[in-house]
Amino acid sequence: MRIAVCVKQIPDPATPYELDPDSHYVVRPNDQVLDDTDRYGVEVALQLAEATEGSVTLVSMSPSGNLQGIRQALAMGADKAVIVDDESLRGSDSLTTAKVLAGAIQREGFDLVIAGTESTDGYTGVVPQQVAELLDVPSLSFAKKVELAEDGAVRIERQTAAGYDVVQSAVPVLVTVTSGVVEPRYPTFKGIMQAKSKPVDTLGCGDVGVSPTTTQTIQAVEPVPAREAGEIVEDDGEGYAKIVAMLEQVKVI
Ligand SMILES: Cc1cc2nc3c(=O)[nH]c(=O)nc-3n(C[C@H](O)[C@H](O)[C@H](O)COP(=O)(O)OP(=O)(O)OC[C@H]3O[C@@H](n4cnc5c(N)ncnc54)[C@H](O)[C@@H]3O)c2cc1C
Incomplete structure (x- = not known):
């Protein structure tokens, strides 16, 4: 089975983000890390590839930098990476x-x-479904378990508020996984050394047939306003009435 895993390189969440004063975009440092969310997808891919004698290709879009985040996923065991850096x-x-x-x-x-399911820094949570639509394949989302059915179809347990649904699709298909779907492996020393010589193809927009159009601009970035102090209701025996009135005012009841 040929498995492609989308992995995002992000600035290290442990270090403060720096913003470009003109564009307000995050200044992407040279040493970005693998988004923790994507370690789960890499692990699921590795397990399925091991079961089917398949291959795992990482696919990413970001400034390459020193490829630290990509190498982290290659060190887990992925075969190669393709990064679009333009x-x-x-x-x-x-x-x-x-x-x-x-x-x-x-x-x-x-x-x-x-x-x-959702990246740690952008967290719009919509990219995978858009990818599925563009590839014209079904998308199975919120997988808390992924396995192969006897006929080669992909079967998942889809997390819901009440429990989970079992959903299945023939390949080709796209699956989004939740954190906790598996325990991601830690790269071994051998894996880290091997990752240095694994193939990483760097592509531009033209190679993937995309003409970028800037569809969004950031007008300003401002700190979250301080939370206003709440109102304290002293209970003089009629305190409940004030709370009911307040809940009615904000249309909770
Ligand atoms: C030069 C350059 C600068 C960029 N600067 C920023 C920036 O400042 N902030 C920012 O958030 N993004 C930046 N990006 C990346 C891109 O704009 C975002 O990835 C995109 O907006 C996705 O939104 P999201 O993170 O909310 O996706 P979500 O839908 O929340 O992501 C869900 C899943 O989709 C996959 N995915 C999402 N994005 C990528 C990706 N880029 N590569 C591989 N897999 C992905 C991952 O598996 C992820 O877990 C930059 C890219 C380039 C080339």
């Missing part, structure tokens, strides 16, 4: 990102695409 993609919205990822995945060929 300055004209700076400030891309989720749809342009999806077009780029879909173009790169199509170029590689795939049976299964795996992505996180």
Whole structure:
């Protein structure tokens, strides 16, 4: 099974983000890390590839930097990586990102695409479904368990508020996984050394057939306003009436 995993390189969440004063975009440092959310997708892909003698290709769009985040996923065991790094993609919205990822995945060929449910830094949570639509394949979302059915279809347990649904699709298909779907492995020393020589293809927009169009601009970035103090209701025996009135006013009841 040919498995493509979408992995995002992000600035290390442990260090403060720096903003470009003119564009307000995050200044992407040279040493970005693998988004923790995507470690789960890589682990699921590795387990399915091991079970089917398949391959795992990482697909990413971001400034390459020193490829630290990509190498972290290669060190877990992925076979190769494709990264689309093009300055004209700076400030891309989720749809342009999806077009780029879909173009790169199509170029590689795939049976299964795996992505996180939501990234840690952008967290729009819509890119994978857009990728599925662009690739014209079904998308199975919120998987808390992923397995192969006897006929080669992909079966997931889809997390719901009440429990889970069992959903299945023939390949090709896209699956988004939740954190906790599996326990991601830690790279071994051997894996870290091997990752240094694994193939990483760096592509531009033209290679994946995308003409970037800036569809969003950031007008300003401001700190979250301080939370206003709440109103304290002293209970003089009629305190409940004030609370009911307040709940009615905000249309809770
Ligand atoms: C030069 C350049 C600068 C960029 N600067 C920023 C920035 O400042 N802030 C920012 O958030 N993004 C930046 N990006 C990346 C891109 O704009 C975002 O990835 C995109 O907006 C996705 O939104 P999201 O993170 O909310 O996706 P979500 O829908 O929340 O992501 C869900 C899942 O989709 C997959 N996915 C999402 N984005 C990518 C990706 N880029 N590569 C591989 N897999 C992905 C992952 O599996 C992720 O878990 C930059 C890209 C380039 C090329």
